[in-house]
Amino acid sequence: MSAPLVELAGIAKGFGQGEARVQALTDIHLSVSGGEVVGLRGPSGSGKSTLLNVIACILEPDAGVMRLAGETVWEGGWRIKDLRALRRTRIGFIFQFHNLLPFLDATDNVALAMTLAGTPLAEARRRARALLDHLDVGRRAHAMPAKLSGGEAQRVAIARALANRPAIILADEPTAALDSERARVVMALLRQVAREQGVAVLVVTHDEKIFDRFDRMVSLRDGRIEADQRTCAPA
Amino acid sequence: MNLALRDIRHKLGRFLLTCAGLALLLGVALAMVGIYRGVVEEALALSRALRAELWVVEGGTRGPFAEASRIPGDTREAVARLAGVREAGSVTFQTVEARVAGTAAASAAGAFRDETGRERIGASLRLQLVGFELDRPGGPPATVAGRPPGGARREMVLDRSARLPVGAVVEIAGLRFTVVGLTARTVSSGGDPLAWIALRDAQEIQFRLNPPAARRAQAAGGAAPSQDTVNAVIARLDPAADAARLAEELRRWKHLAALTAAEQEEVLTRSVVERARRQLGLFTVVLLLVSGVIVALIVYMLTMDKLREIATLKLIGAPDRTIVALVMQQALLMGAASFALATALVLSGKDAFPRRVALGPEEVAGVGLVVFAICLLASLLGVRAALRIDPAKALGG
Numbered sequence A: 001m002s003a004p005l006v007e008l009a010g011i012a013k014g015f016g017q018g019e020a021r022v023q024a025l026t027d028i029h030l031s032v033s034g035g036e037v038v039g040l041r042g043p044s045g046s047g048k049s050t051l052l053n054v055i056a057c058i059l060e061p062d063a064g065v066m067r068l069a070g071e072t073v074w075e076g077g078w079r080i081k082d083l084r085a086l087r088r089t090r091i092g093f094i095f096q097f098h099n100l101l102p103f104l105d106a107t108d109n110v111a112l113a114m115t116l117a118g119t120p121l122a123e124a125r126r127r128a129r130a131l132l133d134h135l136d137v138g139r140r141a142h143a144m145p146a147k148l149s150g151g152e153a154q155r156v157a158i159a160r161a162l163a164n165r166p167a168i169i170l171a172d173e174p175t176a177a178l179d180s181e182r183a184r185v186v187m188a189l190l191r192q193v194a195r196e197q198g199v200a201v202l203v204v205t206h207d208e209k210i211f212d213r214f215d216r217m218v219s220l221r222d223g224r225i226e227a228d229q230r231t232c233a234p235a
Numbered sequence B: 001m002n003l004a005l006r007d008i009r010h011k012l013g014r015f016l017l018t019c020a021g022l023a024l025l026l027g028v029a030l031a032m033v034g035i036y037r038g039v040v041e042e043a044l045a046l047s048r049a050l051r052a053e054l055w056v057v058e059g060g061t062r063g064p065f066a067e068a069s070r071i072p073g074d075t076r077e078a079v080a081r082l083a084g085v086r087e088a089g090s091v092t093f094q095t096v097e098a099r100v101a102g103t104a105a106a107s108a109a110g111a112f113r114d115e116t117g118r119e120r121i122g123a124s125l126r127l128q129l130v131g132f133e134l135d136r137p138g139g140p141p142a143t144v145a146g147r148p149p150g151g152a153r154r155e156m157v158l159d160r161s162a163r164l165p166v167g168a169v170v171e172i173a174g175l176r177f178t179v180v181g182l183t184a185r186t187v188s189s190g191g192d193p194l195a196w197i198a199l200r201d202a203q204e205i206q207f208r209l210n211p212p213a214a215r216r217a218q219a220a221g222g223a224a225p226s227q228d229t230v231n232a233v234i235a236r237l238d239p240a241a242d243a244a245r246l247a248e249e250l251r252r253w254k255h256l257a258a259l260t261a262a263e264q265e266e267v268l269t270r271s272v273v274e275r276a277r278r279q280l281g282l283f284t285v286v287l288l289l290v291s292g293v294i295v296a297l298i299v300y301m302l303t304m305d306k307l308r309e310i311a312t313l314k315l316i317g318a319p320d321r322t323i324v325a326l327v328m329q330q331a332l333l334m335g336a337a338s339f340a341l342a343t344a345l346v347l348s349g350k351d352a353f354p355r356r357v358a359l360g361p362e363e364v365a366g367v368g369l370v371v372f373a374i375c376l377l378a379s380l381l382g383v384r385a386a387l388r389i390d391p392a393k394a395l396g397g
């Protein structure tokens, strides 16, 4: 395995003040390397979304050190000025519901992510088509999101997450809206891109039917890492 | 890739419907501006039609449009003799209730309709009478139908907004006048059509319409009930003459006062139609404010509607300017489309209004600019909301 792309050391995050204070994350140590697909599970309220939001740089931690793609991002404060630029170029997102923009067709949803990072539109569209072909939704390249099936939409969303060749992909319940067959296909795709492109993939999931699809499974409870186990994922 | 346009195209029906509604509102605001300009223009129409450079009126008054002004009929000769005065003419002004009596040819038959097919015999009609002397200042501008006045008694040149044809017969205070010519855009400050008749006829009408009590008092008092009074003398000047200086000179004459054309227009817009003008102006401002609030609400709602999309955009790293552009461009496009529609509506329907709707390129451009500013301002609410959206909303779950 290559160098870790996500490195958290002693990360803590609390909400509210005084009596109402909730310690959502306590002393989190976590590292995910390129090519790894790591699952994140835990009961409701255990801090999964909070952890994902911290790694996505949309929530500021209270303590610890966070390094992403080799750069120190948080240590006593944000170390990077343009967090959106960081998200744009280093992190891909996949959501429970695909969150494609309803007014753009599949190709342009993917191409938009590239144009935001400065790729000229024509080239962005060409690369978007290639990505969609690669993820086996090339036939639906000009369909509007509302006309896509759940599985197709999730593939388009994966294509968008991959658009700018990110170092890290964060996914929040990407298979919750899919049946087990399609969930397995989506997971297989994520594994495939992780291997091919050396991306670190972190997936929040409740979905037991895909628990065996991860290289590692991290379990959270009350904001602490309870277990971090290597699973015997298929090759 | 323009997100604003793509989003509009995606929900075109809703966008157009919103624009149609907004267009009606902006149309009303635009029409108000036109009516406002129309009132001012109509107020000036009479004084402009007479092309007076100097108004000689009763001492201590501000002329026949502001209050009652009566001066002796021979004032005109005295004014005409002044150095610098090229020509002068006596005029009378009077608002009367006239009755349509028919046409010269068909009055016996009694069958008479105007161009709209409406039966007009016996219909009453408010007119602003102008009594004038032939070939002296005070006559009508060029006629658009029929012929100019020929100087005969009992002839009338009438504004075409009275909707009477050449040849119509109109009865005023028992006297019958035949319409020989029509003019355009010549109305009083109240919007009544102007009707030019011979000065002698006008004086006869003034005498006949005098309240009977006043006439009896005149008779009893023995004071010579001179019929030869007029309301003003209007003068045109030599090119080199100084109107202000002449007015100053005339004010020194007993019983007389004088106004330059500019002063007369000032009186007409400042005092005669001031209230109507202010009322309309205020109403226009209120309408534009209401439009602003509605645009703000629409833009805010459009933004809230895209909460998830905007959160997603932020999460995948779209800079704020992309999001601000999305919201503002939609607001401006909506304003532009609505305003274009409103302009088309009002311009095609403006002749249906009973009073003049004066909308030139200047007024349209002015309102357009205001609408642009309103949309820009109103979209700030939406922009603020959009910038506050938490990107974590996109992750959901």
Ligand SMILES: Nc1ncnc2c1ncn2[C@@H]1O[C@H](COP(=O)(O)OP(=O)(O)OP(=O)(O)O)[C@@H](O)[C@H]1O
Pocket: A015, A016, A022, A023, A024, A042, A043, A044, A045, A046, A047, A048, A049, A050, A051, B397
């Ligand atoms: N913005 C916030 N303000 C206050 N408390 C919060 C906030 N976000 C999360 N919390 C609290 O932090 C704790 C962890 O929440 P989090 O959303 O991370 O849980 P989760 O593991 O994602 O749960 P679920 O499986 O239900 O999505 C909870 O107790 C929650 O109430």
Ligand SMILES: [Mg+2]
Pocket: A048, A049, A050, B396, B397
């Ligand atoms: Mg959650």
